[in-house]
Amino acid sequence: MSTYVLPRPTNSDIAELADFRRELHRHPELSGEEAETARRVVAMLEPTSPDRVLTGLGGHGVAAIYDSGKPGLTVMFRSELDALPIEELGDVSHRSLVPGKAHLCGHDGHSTILLGLARLLGRARPPDGKVVLMFQPAEEDGSGAAAVIDDPRYGEIRPDYAFSLHNKPGAPLGSAVLSPGPANCASRGISIRLRGSTAHAAQPETGRSPMRAVARLMPALEECGGRGPLGPDFAMVTVTHSSMGAAVYGVAPGEARILATLRTVTDDAMAALCERVEALIAETAQAHLLCFDIEYADIFLACTNDPLATEYLSAGVARAGLPFASLPMPQRGSEDFGRFGHGARSAMLFLGAGENLPQVHTPTYDFPDELIGPGIRLFSETLSACMERG
Incomplete structure (x- = not known):
């Protein structure tokens, strides 16, 4: 058991990360095509000095490893790289530059949150064990998690705990929807x-x-x-x-x-x-x-929240000062994050994107940059709780 407190992201961090998120949004790539997205992620990871970066994982996946050099838990946080084959119809200044393709599910925002966590890990390594940031390819067609797990190199980073989030239009901005048991169909x-x-x-x-x-x-x-x-x-x-x-x-x-x-x-x-x-x-x-x-x-596969992993994620919500929202669980939608739960204690949380925001997979959806800071704090506090109690 270790006391581990990560620093908070700075205002400069949040501003730079928001700019990066919009740049990703302008250049969407579909499942299996995420080569340039992965390259951009790797470039953003470089200043955080990860101890190792695995690229081409299960396709175009990227795994950044922050290793204490001491025995302990392996804790993984996962985001997605791919966009959707839908024409964007919103009028945001950073709208997609690629006809017929757009980040209309928020994967650009999820990956940006993980890059924010990477900045904090670059400033404060875990006291023991290691942290893996998994930027997963091909979530939208359900093939990415399986391909990552089947990659022989996955054995080097196989986690004890795995956490993920998905933004949730319809829930109050910055609120958390979480419970143990079934999370996604x-x-x-x-x-x-x-x-x-x-x-x-x-x-x-x-x-x-x-x-x-x-x-x-x-x-x-x-x-x-x-x-x-x-x-x-x-x-x-x-x-x-x-x-x-x-x-x-x-x-x-x-x-x-x-x-x-x-x-x-x-x-x-x-x-x-x-x-x-x-x-x-x-x-x-x-x-x-x-x-x-x-x-x-x-x-x-079904995505089911492990009770202990859910407890750590709930502690992260509380420590980050986020309110809980009461929405029905599980969600009807599917998430291939569920596959990671077959080898690790895993839990997924839904992070409120606003009650009046267009739904994901609709032509006018855009991930709210206001979620970047809360998302980083949620994951950093979850990691602290996991390290302290695990």
Whole structure:
């Protein structure tokens, strides 16, 4: 057990970090493309003199290591590097310079907060153990955390504790939403391809059209979920896309595709939902004499807050002087931070971005720079609590 108090960020720190956040915002990169974003992060880390920086981790991931040189806990704080394939429509001066791509989820702000923590670690190393700042790639498509963990170098930084935050429009600015247990739902995309055979539109009976199967499947898929309250049995299926045949008048279709998102609170419930959905697809395809293929993508495990990690994060909230907000947990949205919880005690907090701010993933969203200071203090105080009690 060690007493460890990090310095506070200066006004100059906050101003420089806000400028950096806006620069990131101007130059968004999608999942798997974050090479320039990673380069900018590494350049910002350099003055903080980390003991080691791992680059190209699980793709374009960056891990900065601040090592005391003494045995102790490894504590990781994680942010995300990627942006979204959405056209920004806001009128901020630092709006995206890349058509069709924008930081509309706040990952630019999350990474800036981590860079602020890096400045403090550069001024006051941990008394024992080490601190890892993980700038993770490809969060938006659910592939980044898995790729980082699968990277052989991850074994060098595998944490005992892992912490993360996500800004939360709708919650009062600077407030904290946190509880032990489920924090974010598990989700995955399912692609269903139905295959029959085409026919002349004047003789549709000579082919095998997927039309009736599609008409049956779309509402039946959503009924597989049933929604309900956000408890252990919660399940939701959202049909997001469908297409069928060629866009012509003379040919009855022979192939169709349906995309849907499956969502549950727990990983066990996800396995059960997948089983129900796959049985429905097989039954429907057989009834209409169709072949079918199923593929899964954008796979997010459930994100569950460990009780002890949540206790440390709650202590960080209190020490940083942030108020708690009462909002329902878990969140319906997904976060691939949950994968880190399979090898570490982990917890994620939602940091209020303002009650009247546009929601994330909307064209006019912009991360509020007013959260940079509170976010840094939250993480620095969480680290102090972890080191003192762990």
